[in-house]
Every structure is written in structure tokens, then in C-alpha cells.
Amino acid sequence: MLSAEGIVVGYRKGVPVLDGVDLHITPGETVGLAGPSGCGKSTLAKVLCLLLRPWKGRLRMDGEVITGFRHDAPAALRTRVGVVFQQPRLAVDPRLTLREIVAEPLLANGFPASGVIGLANRVGLTGELLERRPHEVSDGQLQRACLARALALRPRYLVCDEMTAMVDASSTAGLVRVVREQASDLETGVLAISHDDALLDVWADRVERLG
Amino acid sequence: MTEVLLDVHALSVRFQLGRRGRRGVVRAVSAAGFELRAGAVLALVGESGCGKSVLAAALLGLLPANAEVRGRATMDGLELLGAQEKTLAERVRGRMIGLVPQSAASHLTPVRTARAQLVETVRALRQDVADAPAFADDLATRVGLDPATLRLYPHQLSGGTAQRVALSLALAGDPRVLLADEPTVGLDRPLVEHVVDTLADLSTQDKAVLMITHDLAAARRVATHVAVMYASRLVEFGPAGAVLADPWHPYTGALLDALPDGRFRPIPGDPPELTALPDGCAFCQRCPAMPGYPPCTGEATMRRFGDRFVAAHPPAAIPEYGPLC
Numbered sequence: 001m002l003s004a005e006g007i008v009v010g011y012r013k014g015v016p017v018l019d020g021v022d023l024h025i026t027p028g029e030t031v032g033l034a035g036p037s038g039c040g041k042s043t044l045a046k047v048l049c050l051l052l053r054p055w056k057g058r059l060r061m062d063g064e065v066i067t068g069f070r071h072d073a074p075a076a077l078r079t080r081v082g083v084v085f086q087q088p089r090l091a092v093d094p095r096l097t098l099r100e101i102v103a104e105p106l107l108a109n110g111f112p113a114s115g116v117i118g119l120a121n122r123v124g125l126t127g128e129l130l131e132r133r134p135h136e137v138s139d140g141q142l143q144r145a146c147l148a149r150a151l152a153l154r155p156r157y158l159v160c161d162e163m164t165a166m167v168d169a170s171s172t173a174g175l176v177r178v179v180r181e182q183a184s185d186l187e188t189g190v191l192a193i194s195h196d197d198a199l200l201d202v203w204a205d206r207v208e209r210l211g
Numbered sequence: 212m213t214e215v216l217l218d219v220h221a222l223s224v225r226f227q228l229g230r231r232g233r234r235g236v237v238r239a240v241s242a243a244g245f246e247l248r249a250g251a252v253l254a255l256v257g258e259s260g261c262g263k264s265v266l267a268a269a270l271l272g273l274l275p276a277n278a279e280v281r282g283r284a285t286m287d288g289l290e291l292l293g294a295q296e297k298t299l300a301e302r303v304r305g306r307m308i309g310l311v312p313q314s315a316a317s318h319l320t321p322v323r324t325a326r327a328q329l330v331e332t333v334r335a336l337r338q339d340v341a342d343a344p345a346f347a348d349d350l351a352t353r354v355g356l357d358p359a360t361l362r363l364y365p366h367q368l369s370g371g372t373a374q375r376v377a378l379s380l381a382l383a384g385d386p387r388v389l390l391a392d393e394p395t396v397g398l399d400r401p402l403v404e405h406v407v408d409t410l411a412d413l414s415t416q417d418k419a420v421l422m423i424t425h426d427l428a429a430a431r432r433v434a435t436h437v438a439v440m441y442a443s444r445l446v447e448f449g450p451a452g453a454v455l456a457d458p459w460h461p462y463t464g465a466l467l468d469a470l471p472d473g474r475f476r477p478i479p480g481d482p483p484e485l486t487a488l489p490d491g492c493a494f495c496q497r498c499p500a501m502p503g504y505p506p507c508t509g510e511a512t513m514r515r516f517g518d519r520f521v522a523a524h525p526p527a528a529i530p531e532y533g534p535l536c
Contacts, residue, residue: 166397169469173476
């Protein structure tokens with residue numbers, strides 16, 4: 001289980017964005033996180049993927065209390081949480097091909113790059129698309145590559161921070177279908193952050209509200 | 212019948228890649244035709260990359276130099292396509308057609324306040340306005356902004372507020388047609404509703420809105436008419452209620468099926484590359500997944516049936532009225 005307990009955190013001293021927030025995700029479960037712009041959804045996401053150290057409160061992953069965040073987080077814990085961000089164009093190196101983007105986590109962790117093909121198939125990126133660079137594909141196609149990258153190390157938890165906000169309805173349905181399969185086949189625990197209630201209604205097992 | 216404000220006929224846009232198109236030709240818009248009438252909110256919908264934004268940019272003469280534009284687009288007796296830059300700058304942009312650009316915040320000058328930019332725009336477009344700052348406040352109020360927010364710089368504005376600043380800029384010249392390119396991307400649902408409601412309120416008796424969007428839920432909320440675009444072509448056009456409730460083209464049906472409150476089913480496959488479009492119906496390769504529609508005639512252009520237009524999938528029960536183009 002990935003659990004945040006009494007998280008207090010912000011960006012400016014004395015101005016907490018989250019003031020005592022609890023959230024639990026069990027493997028195989030999809031938790032929706034809803035709330036208006038600026039309520040701290042993404043801040044909580046950053047804490048859960050170990051990118052932001054909370055001022056107060058505790059983050060526990062499978063029973064282990066997390067003490068190191070960002071570069072201090074042990075690789076074994078960091079790679080247990082995958083993350084997909086809102087804007088795919090800001091989340092990739094524009095010089096790499098989609099194949100290289102998806103391969104990055106594999107190579108960085110000593111796995112063969114041959115795993116890329118299976119991942120790409122899983123998200124529906126076919127042969128020739130993998131050889132293109134980000135400016136040669138649509139937002140929806142690039143976000144599929146970002147999802148494949150997040151799934152590369154078979155994370156036990158997956159944080160989707162407004163994964164579908166920039167893409168059209170068909171791409172949204174396609175991305176969510178892949179994440180749902182991942183949750184049911186590999187028992188991945190998913191945090192689905194969105195401001196679209198209609199989307200969370202069909203995607204999440206339960207919905208938590210912030211703000 | 213209300214007045215036709217903007218009449219677009221057989222509009223095509225192509226881009227040559229490489230020298231003289233040696234690296235291929237992108238067919239971004241192919242023979243698009245539609246009318247925008249006073250009082251209408253026309254939603255132009257379709258997947259990313261189908262040519263919606265290029266169509267809009269063509270109307271304002273904002274395409275890059277390697278674009279080849281054909282067809283006609285008339286407004287107030289003026290031919291917009293191929294008009295001189297001077298005519299576009301002095302008569303069209305901001306005065307006849309106001310543009311709310313995609314990702315509005317990135318179109319604001321980062322080093323000047325929203326007020327400075329709005330007042331400058333009012334002074335440039337409206338010589339008849341004596342008190343530009345007061346007029347700017349009025350514009351802000353019209354789009355639901357507190358005039359006090361105008362003292363902020365663009366980086367201090369949230370996405371929704373920046374969107375409304377862009378809307379007030381587009382309204383400064385009192386254009387009869389407002390063109391909004393993806394006005395709802397990245398906004399949360401209440402803000403989406405606020406923005407599209409504001410747009411709809413602006414299409415009064417003598418004005419109209421052309422809203423480019425891939426957000427069908429937003430289109431359903433405010434549009435009076437819907438034009439569906441697929442792989443550079445318009446495939447269905449008609450009154451919003453009729454088209455969204457009973458789509459005739461399987462692509463329109465597939466878009467509705469993809470919505471979370473529909474069947475939430477992605478459209479299988481990818482749209483064809485705009486450099487390698489088939490001559491006839493471009494949806495055929497994805498069509499078999501959409502049973503229950505009349506068989507495809509393979510035709511690329513739309514035909515008219517009563518007040519609706521559809522390509523390649525004529526309804527069986529309604530007599531044809533004639534081709535659009």
C-alpha cells in the first residue's frame with residue numbers, strides 16, 4: 001500500500017498548499033483525485049512519486065516509511081512509482097526518438113532495450129512511429145510514449161497527473177484503457193488525477209476530493 | 212433566415228515540404244465549405260492534427276509562407292483568402308474577425324501587465340473610443356473578469372483568467388466573428404463551462420462564434436451547429452442537436468463513443484498521414500469497427516440532406532438535396 005498520512009507541504013514558507021492530507025492506494029486499486037485548479041492535486045502527486053519532501057506527515061510504501069526524497073530516494077523505491085505528467089511535450093527530451101524515450105528507464109536500470117517493443121505495442125505505438133521525434137507526432141501519440149515509459153519498470157504504483165488534459169477524446173479513452181488493463185493485469189495501484197468528473201466516474205474505483 | 216456572416220467555399224490548404232514539395236505535400240485542409248450565420252456558435256470538432264487550426268489560420272491570413280491556399284472565404288463582400296497583408300491588418304484581424312488563440316497565456320507579452328496590453332489593443336483598434344482605460348475595464352467586466360485583475364502580469368494569471376484576458380483582447384475591436392482556437396484545453400470543467408458560456412453569450416443577433424475544439428462535451432453545451440473534420444476534410448455538418456444526437460457519419464459516432472459519458476471507447480487505429488491521404492473517404496480503414504451505419508460510398512465531399520450535410524454515408528430515408536460544393 002502507498003499511503004500519505006497527514007501531509008503538510010507548500011512551496012513558500014508558512015504557506016502550505018496541502019494542510020494535513022491523507023490518501024491511501026492499494027495495489028490493483030484506482031483512486032481518482034478531483035478538485036479545482038490550484039487545490040494541490042499535483043503537489044500531492046509530487047509527494048507520492050517522491051519528488052517533493054513533505055514538511056510534516058508521513059509517506060509509507062509497502063510498510064516502509066520514506067525518508068529520502070528526490071535524489072535522496074533509493075532507486076528501488078523511486079522506480080516503484082511510475083508517473084505520467086499533464087504536458088507530454090514538457091516531459092520528454094525533444095532530441096530523442098520515441099523509441100529512445102521509452103528505452104531510457106530500461107537502460108538506466110540495466111535492462112535490455114529490447115523491452116521497448118512490447119511496451120510500445122501495449123500503448124498502441126506501431127513500428128514507424130517509434131523512430132520519430134516528439135515534434136513529428138501528435139500530443140496523443142507522445143503521451144502514449146510517456147505512458148509506455150512510465151510502465152517500463154513495471155511500477156507497483158502509477159501516478160497519472162492530468163494525463164489526458166491535453167489530448168482529444170479518442171486518445172483519452174485509449175490511454176485510460178491501457179492504464180486500466182495495467183491495474184487489473186499487474187495489480188498496479190493507480191492515482192488518477194483529473195478535473196473531469198465524468199472521466200473519473202468511469203475510470204476510478206473511488207474518488208477523493210481536494211479543496 | 213439570418214444573415215450569412217462568413218461564407219467559406221472549397222477552402223484547401225497545402226504545404227510543400229522540402230524544395231518544391233520534394234519531401235511530400237501535406238494536405239492540411241481539403242475543399243472545406245460551410246456558412247457561419249449571425250447568432251450561430253459553430254463548433255469545429257475533430258481529433259488532434261486533422262487541420263482545424265490551419266483552417267482558422269487561413270481565414271486570417273496567418274499561415275506560413277509555404278502554404279498554398281485555394282478556394283473562397285467571403286465576409287462583408289471582402290474575399291479573405293489571398294487578400295493583401297495591408298487589408299488583413301487594417302480591416303480584418305481584430306476588426307472583422309477576433310481571434311482567441313490556442314494556449315492564450317503564451318500569446319500575452321510576459322513583461323507587460325494585462326491592462327497595458329488591453330489598453331494598447333483598444334487604442335490601436337478603436338479610434339472612436341476616447342477613454343481607452345475605462346473601455347478596457349468594460350471589456351474585462353463583459354468576459355467576467357474583475358478589472359482589478361488586469362494589473363497582473365501574465366505569469367501571475369491562472370489558465371482560466373489568461374483565457375478571459377485573451378477573450379477581452381479579441382473583443383476590443385468589436386468583431387462580428389469571433390474565432391476561438393481550443394479555448395478549453397487544460398481548464399477544469401467549471402472553467403470550461405464558464406468560458407464556453409461566455410463565448411455563447413457573445414453570439415448575439417448580428418455576431419457569430421467559430422469555436423475550434425476537440426472537447427465534444429463543451430460543443431454539446433453551447434454549439435448551435437457542429438462541423439466534424441477528419442483528415443483535412445469536413446465529413447459532417449449540421450445543427451448541433453441533430454448531429455450529436457443522431458450522427459450520420461461513423462466518424463462522428465466514433466468521436467461521441469470515445470467520451471467518458473458515452474461508451475468510452477477509443478477509435479481504433481490512427482488517422483492517416485496528411486501527406487498520404489486517399490482520394491476518397493479517408494475513414495474507411497477505421498470504419499469496420501463502427502457497425503450500424505449505412506455503407507460507405509467512398510465519396511470525399513459532403514452532400515446535402517435537408518439542413519444537414521454528410522460525406523460518404525447518405526441516410527437512407529432522406530432524399531438528397533444536392534452537393535454542397
